[in-house]
Amino acid sequence: MKNILSIAFIAVISMVMAGMVFAAPPAGVTSMAIAVNAQMPAVCQEAQHGSFPNPITIDPLAGSDQTFSPSVDETLKCSSGTVFTVKVSSANGTAVGQICTSSGVSSMALRSAGTPGDTIAYTFMCAGDTDGAGHFTGGGYTSAKAMGISVKVPAASAQTAVAHSDYSDTVTLTLSY
Amino acid sequence: MKRYMIVLAAMLVVLGGASGALAATLTPTVLATGTVKDTCSTPTNGTITFTIDPSGSGTLTPQSTDPGNTSPTVMCTNGQPHVVACTSGHGSKLTIGNDGLTDPIAYSITGCASPLTGAGFTTATSIPLGLSIAQAAYQNAKVGAHADTITVTITY
Numbered sequence: 565m566k567n568i569l570s571i572a573f574i575a576v577i578s579m580v581m582a583g584m585v586f587a588a589p590p591a592g593v594t595s596m597a598i599a600v601n602a603q604m605p606a607v608c609q610e611a612q613h614g615s616f617p618n619p620i621t622i623d624p625l626a627g628s629d630q631t632f633s634p635s636v637d638e639t640l641k642c643s644s645g646t647v648f649t650v651k652v653s654s655a656n657g658t659a660v661g662q663i664c665t666s667s668g669v670s671s672m673a674l675r676s677a678g679t680p681g682d683t684i685a686y687t688f689m690c691a692g693d694t695d696g697a698g699h700f701t702g703g704g705y706t707s708a709k710a711m712g713i714s715v716k717v718p719a720a721s722a723q724t725a726v727a728h729s730d731y732s733d734t735v736t737l738t739l740s741y
Numbered sequence: 742m743k744r745y746m747i748v749l750a751a752m753l754v755v756l757g758g759a760s761g762a763l764a765a766t767l768t769p770t771v772l773a774t775g776t777v778k779d780t781c782s783t784p785t786n787g788t789i790t791f792t793i794d795p796s797g798s799g800t801l802t803p804q805s806t807d808p809g810n811t812s813p814t815v816m817c818t819n820g821q822p823h824v825v826a827c828t829s830g831h832g833s834k835l836t837i838g839n840d841g842l843t844d845p846i847a848y849s850i851t852g853c854a855s856p857l858t859g860a861g862f863t864t865a866t867s868i869p870l871g872l873s874i875a876q877a878a879y880q881n882a883k884v885g886a887h888a889d890t891i892t893v894t895i896t897y
């Protein structure tokens with residue numbers, strides 16, 4: 565009886581081992597790699613076009629500098645982390661490609677359309693710069709960056725201005741990044 | 742003497758019968774069996790290179806079949822299906838410097854069709870795949886080179 569049990573046990577073991585051998589997959593593996601490279605460039609675009617009230621009223625008797633805020637601020641969208649500068653040019657002044665900072669760009673001028681010889685000097689400011697030196701930092705394309713534009717007419721310019729209702733200037737902003 | 746003749750005649754008859762049995766032909770057969778091994782070899786790597794425009798809209802879908810890119814290839818036993826798996830090196834994220842951490846851009850792998858049927862060892866089989874990157878994943882990404890490595894594994 566003992567011999568019979570031993571034989572049966574060996575048979576079971578053999579069957580299990582055989583089963584293990586046949587269950588094992590004839591596995592082999594071959595691998596390849598794909599290098600994925602994405603270049604994220606610095607890109608900017610205008611999100612909102614800035615403008616000033618029309619007209620702005622300059623008081624020659626104010627006795628101090630007059631600052632005018634925009635009706636709509638200029639906003640920009642740039643790639644996150646992109647450092648860019650904004651350069652300002654005045655159609656009627658002598659400012660060409662000057663970096664706009666929170667302290668402002670002078671050499672801007674309002675000119676009378678009917679009397680082109682009459683001008684009013686002013687300063688164009690960009691209070692939204694990051695470091696006071698005209699550098700802005702992009703916050704990505706879900707976060708528009710406000711430039712914080714404004715116009716300042718010095719008291720001296722206002723006091724000597726000739727009365728007209730047709731002063732204007734066109735300011736061109738150029739982004740460099 | 743007559744008795745000897747009868748015996749000799751009988752022996753000749755017996756020998757003649759034996760001679761007839763030796764003339765039969767034998768046609769042995771040999772069974773030859775062969776098994777074609779299921780295997781793969783000669784893998785080549787691929788590339789997917791593209792530019793992300795954060796000002797763009799919609800989902801980006803760069804493909805290994807786009808111009809300038811290459812699909813990985815492999816040679817496998819003709820007619821045999823093989824399981825294909827594609828896995829990202831950094832959790833399906835493109836990162837600056839491929840470090841897995843810096844400014845991750847999430848993506849998903851597309852294509853990577855499985856199974857792959859081998860075409861023999863004179864023809865490489867291409868494994869085209871691509872990426873899908875949602876606008877929300879890239880529009881605020883930082884400037885720089887983002888990268889990842891996808892491993893394509895063929896099991897047989």
